[in-house]
Amino acid sequence: MSQSAILARPDALRRSIVLIVILGCQLMMTLDASIVTTALPHIQRELGFSDASLSWIQNAYVLVFGGLLLLGARAGDLLGRRRVFIAGVAVFTVASLMAGIAPTALVLVAARALQGFASAFAIPSTLALLVTTYPAPEERSRAIAVYSAVIGAAASVGIIVGGVFTQFLSWRWGLLINVPIGAAVLAWAPRVLPETERRRGRIDLPGALTITLGMSALVYGLVEAASAGWGSPSTLVPLAAAGVLIIGFVLVELRQEHPITPLRLFAHVQRSGAYLCRILIVGAMFSTFYFLSQYLQNVLGMSPLATGVAYIPITAMFFAMVYVVRYLAPRLSKAALLVAALGLAVVGMGWLSRIDVGTAYFPQILLPLLVLGIGQGIAIILLTDFGMADVDAADAGAASGLVNTAHQLGGSIGLALLTVVFGGAVHHEANPDVATVARGYAVVFQFAALFYVAALAVGALILLAQRRAVGRSTVTGAVARD
Structure with missing residues (x-):
């Protein structure tokens, strides 16, 4: 189908195609941080990674991605977001092919770093393009809700997909699957994505x-x-x-x-609070996925496939929350809904922290995961909305970069801190017994619950600031009428 034919179609259909293209890119790049989680033992054996160097399969991606996100956001603002988006997807697709066929550990780590580089330039443009494609507030909120659900679910989707490929094919397919997805995104992006004008200025x-x-x-x-x-x-x-x-x-x-990052973006209480709150809850959830997948395999003896299947309920809950937020947001204060969601997340994580060596998946793990899915799913959607609140079109790329930077930093900070917590809980033993390992995972989840408690406090501050703003607005309106 030609570009002119697509553009001639009703705007609603064209916007839907834009959303699909953007979500394809976002899912591909975000789940890549977790898709190798269940496959790490297989990768270690095949490519000869040492125990110390194995973590660099994840860290090479995270380090480059997190370091370059704000630069990538600014590049999109100046050079054109569609142009930077397409370039990032193209490099990511090539890097995924390199990673999937990597013959040595060094090549795999280098390819993962290149994936991180490409993601840092493509991902900030996704949310910015979404905002410009959906100018109407109601439609924009719905699109952001779907976008947020994809981000929130990506880590668990990565574990599911990685588990399936590792069990039936090879861990390499978890990386090679990005090639056809990237090719499809590259085929459609030039036809449907709106281009933003180049802005005068310099990096x-x-x-x-x-x-x-x-x-x-x-x-x-x-x-x-x-x-x-x-x-x-x-x-x-x-x-x-x-x-x-x-x-x-x-x-x-x-x-x-x-x-590169206008500091005026931090002057808005909702936005600043949303960035901090996002760091906290992503740190808790990303680390939970990482350690829970190990608990399911190392303590309960589940296979990679069964481990992936265990994440399906919480993934479904993330996507279901799109409809819940769509129904509740117009009827309730968004800040109050955020506080309620974070309260549910505290309950879910506290419940999950009661695991031990004899815990069964149902109901002691499944039910807490469902509660977590409700709380985390609603919170991620609202925090994405708050992170882009009242942003001028010229700053959309920078604000998108901050949202994604907070997300990436949250995963890095949370995993690093809770890995230290786990080491202390098992007393850094070389070969701890299963009961000790299970206790270590429980301690990790207790600390993750504290992340949610801190996020709940930030959410309460956002609610307080919103109510004060409404109060000032009411007073100002009354004075104007008088």
């Missing part, structure tokens, strides 16, 4: 350099903390460098005419 090189190095140092330091401990120089040096570089970034941005 804020000092800002780009300080934030990229700062984010990379932060993620690297957290990764090292999980393996070397918090007191190790390999942890302290990069974390200290990250602090200096991030402070330097703020100082640079205050003086830049065209900053």
Whole structure:
């Protein structure tokens, strides 16, 4: 079908096709962070990874992705979001092919790093393109809800898909599946995605350099903390460098005419709270998926396939929450709904933390996962909406970059912190018994529940700020009428 024929169709159909293209890219790139989780033992045996180097299959992707996200967002604002989106998808597709056929451990890690690089440029444009495609507030809220459900479910979908491929084919297909998806996205994107005009300006090189190095140092330091401990120089040096570089970034941005991240985006209480809250709940949930998949295999003895199937209910719950939010959001305060959702997540994670060596999947794991799915699913949708609240079209790319940066940082920070917690819970034993391992997972989930408690406190602040804003608006309106 030609581009002119597609554009001649009703706007609603064209917008739906745009949404499908964007979601295809978002799902492909977001689930890639978790799709190899169930396959790590198989990859280790086939490519000869050591225990220490195995984590770099994940870390190479996370480190580059997290470090370059804000730069990728700014590039889309200046060069055109569709152009940057297509370039990112093309590089990601090639990198996925490289990873899928990697003959050595070094090639696989390099390909994963290239995937992270491509994702950092493509993903910030997805949400920005969605916002410009759906200008009407009601339609935009529905589109963002679906987009958020895909993000929220991607980690569990990755585990499901990875488990199926590992069990029946090969772990390589978990990476190679991106090639046909990427090809389909590349075929449709030039036809249906709207292009944004190039903006006059230049890349804020000092800002780009300080934030990229700062984010990379932060993620690297957290990764090292999980393996070397918090007191190790390999942890302290990069974390200290990250602090200096991030402070330097703020100082640079205050003086830049065209900053890579306009600091005015943080002046809005809902947006700032949404970024922080997202870091907390993604940190809790991403880590839960990581450790729960190990609990199901290492303690309960489930196969990779059965482990993947165990995540289907919570994945379905994430997508079901799109319809729940669509029904409740117009009838309730979104901030109040967020607080209620986070309260449910606290309950679900606290319930899950009661596992032990004899826990059965049903009902002691399934039911808490369903409660978590409701709370997390609603919260992710609302936080994406809050993260883009009242954003000017010119700043849509930067705001999208911040939403995705918070998401990526949350996963990195949560996994690093809770890996340290797990090590302490099992007393860093080389070969702990099954009961000790199970207890370690329970402790991890207890700490993850504290992440949700902190997120609940942030949600309460967002609700308070919203009510104050409504109160001021009411007073102002009354004065104007008088």
